[in-house]
Amino acid sequence: MTGAPAGARPRAGEDGFEIPGRGRGLLDVLQRRYLLRLLVRKELRVRYQGSALGLLWSYVKPAVQFCVFFFALGVFLKVGQDVENFAVYLFAGIVVINYFSETFGNATRAVVGNAPLVKKIYLPRELFPVASAWVAAVHFLPQFVVLLIGTLIAGWRPTLGQLAGGALGFAIIVVLAVGLGLLFGAINVLYRDFENIVDLLLLVVTWTSPVLYTWVHVRDAIRRAELPDWLLTVYQLNPVTSAVELFHYGFWYGATTKPYELPPNLLWNGLLSLGIAVAVLVLGQFTFRRLEGRFAQEL
Amino acid sequence: MSSTRRTSTTIAVQSVSKRFVLRHDRSLKNLAVSAFRGKDLGNSFLALDDVGFEVGEGEAVALLGLNGSGKSTLLKLISGVMSPDAGQVLLRGRIAGLIEVGAGFHPDLTGRENVYLNGAILGMDEATIKQRFDQIVAFSEIERFIDTEVKFYSSGMFLRLAFAVAVHTDPEIFLIDEILAVGDAPFQQKCLGRIRELREEGRTLVIVSHDLDMVSTLCSRGVVLEQGRLVADEDIHAAVGRLR
Numbered sequence A: 001m002t003g004a005p006a007g008a009r010p011r012a013g014e015d016g017f018e019i020p021g022r023g024r025g026l027l028d029v030l031q032r033r034y035l036l037r038l039l040v041r042k043e044l045r046v047r048y049q050g051s052a053l054g055l056l057w058s059y060v061k062p063a064v065q066f067c068v069f070f071f072a073l074g075v076f077l078k079v080g081q082d083v084e085n086f087a088v089y090l091f092a093g094i095v096v097i098n099y100f101s102e103t104f105g106n107a108t109r110a111v112v113g114n115a116p117l118v119k120k121i122y123l124p125r126e127l128f129p130v131a132s133a134w135v136a137a138v139h140f141l142p143q144f145v146v147l148l149i150g151t152l153i154a155g156w157r158p159t160l161g162q163l164a165g166g167a168l169g170f171a172i173i174v175v176l177a178v179g180l181g182l183l184f185g186a187i188n189v190l191y192r193d194f195e196n197i198v199d200l201l202l203l204v205v206t207w208t209s210p211v212l213y214t215w216v217h218v219r220d221a222i223r224r225a226e227l228p229d230w231l232l233t234v235y236q237l238n239p240v241t242s243a244v245e246l247f248h249y250g251f252w253y254g255a256t257t258k259p260y261e262l263p264p265n266l267l268w269n270g271l272l273s274l275g276i277a278v279a280v281l282v283l284g285q286f287t288f289r290r291l292e293g294r295f296a297q298e299l
Numbered sequence B: 001m002s003s004t005r006r007t008s009t010t011i012a013v014q015s016v017s018k019r020f021v022l023r024h025d026r027s028l029k030n031l032a033v034s035a036f037r038g039k040d041l042g043n044s045f046l047a048l049d050d051v052g053f054e055v056g057e058g059e060a061v062a063l064l065g066l067n068g069s070g071k072s073t074l075l076k077l078i079s080g081v082m083s084p085d086a087g088q089v090l091l092r093g094r095i096a097g098l099i100e101v102g103a104g105f106h107p108d109l110t111g112r113e114n115v116y117l118n119g120a121i122l123g124m125d126e127a128t129i130k131q132r133f134d135q136i137v138a139f140s141e142i143e144r145f146i147d148t149e150v151k152f153y154s155s156g157m158f159l160r161l162a163f164a165v166a167v168h169t170d171p172e173i174f175l176i177d178e179i180l181a182v183g184d185a186p187f188q189q190k191c192l193g194r195i196r197e198l199r200e201e202g203r204t205l206v207i208v209s210h211d212l213d214m215v216s217t218l219c220s221r222g223v224v225l226e227q228g229r230l231v232a233d234e235d236i237h238a239a240v241g242r243l244r
Helices: A026-031 A033-047 A054-076 A086-113 A115-120 A127-153 A160-190 A193-205 A215-224 A230-237 A239-251 A266-298 B002-007 B028-037 B071-079 B111-121 B126-140 B155-167 B185-200 B212-218 B236-243
Strands: B009-021 B044-056 B060-064 B086-091 B095-098 B173-177 B204-208 B221-226 B229-235
Touching: A026 A033, A026 A127, A033 A127, A033 B111, A054 A086, A054 A127, A086 A115, A086 A127, A086 A160, A086 A193, A086 A239, A115 A266, A127 A160, A127 A239, A160 A193, A160 A239, A160 A266, A215 A230, A230 A239, A230 A266, A239 A266, B009 B071, B009 B204, B044 B071, B044 B086, B044 B204, B044 B221, B060 B071, B060 B212, B060 B236, B071 B086, B071 B173, B071 B204, B111 B126, B111 B155, B126 B155, B155 B185, B173 B185, B185 B204, B185 B212, B204 B212, B212 B236, B221 B236, B229 B236
Parallel strands: B044 B229, B060 B204, B060 B221, B095 B173, B173 B204
Antiparallel strands: B009 B044, B009 B086, B221 B229
8 A cells, every 4th residue: 555665664663653551550650640540549538538527437347347357356255355456456457358359359350440541541551550569558548547546546656577577468469469459350351250259269368367366366276286387387478468567567566565476487378478479469460461451352 | 755755754663463352252152162163263253354554644534435435443443442453543743533523531420530530541631631621611612511420421522522622632633433423513614623623733533434525625634444445545536536
């Protein structure tokens, strides 16, 4: 049609020619922070549209959850009797699990939920799972403030190391939740089964980490059953477990007066967990980019 | 010769093919059946078959064809929403795809919030949107309702605002799918005027439309598709003549 010699055809990367729809993944999200902010604001606006309590609802849910666990476990089953300030211990774990569940669950649905946009305009699609993580962070913040007030009342006097531990815990949970969200969010476009699979995983995740009990129970159970000790390490290498334990260390341990045995290798397991979470993020991003080309036609 | 032509190319569509799967049933039963029988190719159809052409800077090109000829698919490939199965599309410059006017609008947000959100989706930064906000609203002529939620808008108001945002973005390449489903006759004239302005500013336009009269006044060149194949790439009047 054009009669141009083959050698004169434009090529990708030459003369400023680029292939449309081929972004740089999460790096593009960094560049489009303004759009990200608007998407997060939209999400929050839409969620609390026409609701009288609005953002206050993000207090109500954890408050009810906390009361149920506190009375059922702490008061009736007496799980927390050997744990000083069990309420603070419990809540420190719950806020981590809540953040993880909300980010992971919503990120998994994020691409499908934004189908009209994904189908019609090219955007870095990673924006949607990342926006879910930000929305969850907005809900996390007031819970975290409540945790800080609670632990201060309980006599919390943290060391710098403990604060750094808490920060490491939060980093683990963010990276892990975004990574899993990217992974499952992309697969969910092709197989909607994954929404249900993720719901199942989230049902289990509260119990596979020491939120409602302490790690000592797990160690004792392993010893009683005469199972090998490395099983405890496996248990601890679950990044969610690491994050929960680091939160205990950061925001509860400083409020204890009686001696409490910290889980072994807390720091190393934390760093290893961060490594695992980063690996999950890389895998999630990789899978997301592999499947991204099919999003528009599958939705 | 070829080097001068090449530097002015902004869109290069190179032997692009796109195949769609017709049935999307992924139940376990169906997966088992298809694994047992091998891949069922009868299930797919070729929406675009080895299509190639180039668009020069500042050119206005119409994609013409009957329903189902692959025009919108081609536009989606150019915008990057979909990627081709074979061949490739290359672009130079920022692109705005009006694949569907108002795609990024959310019914629960106000007109104002939607202008900002959609502007950002179409690639504008905060300062640019702020600076053009009044212009956008004035263009849409719905000043009174700008702080009302979009779900209460009439369809005409909705399209006016969406179109106003889209034509105030600042890309080098515009992809426009069926623009003149927009609003009443006076507003259509206004939109056409704005599109002519964009063309005169030297922006590249690729327009999909069934309105042959409108297309022949806006574009200089027509690319005609038939069942996914490119059948003609010629002067707009000759191209339009094929479809009449």
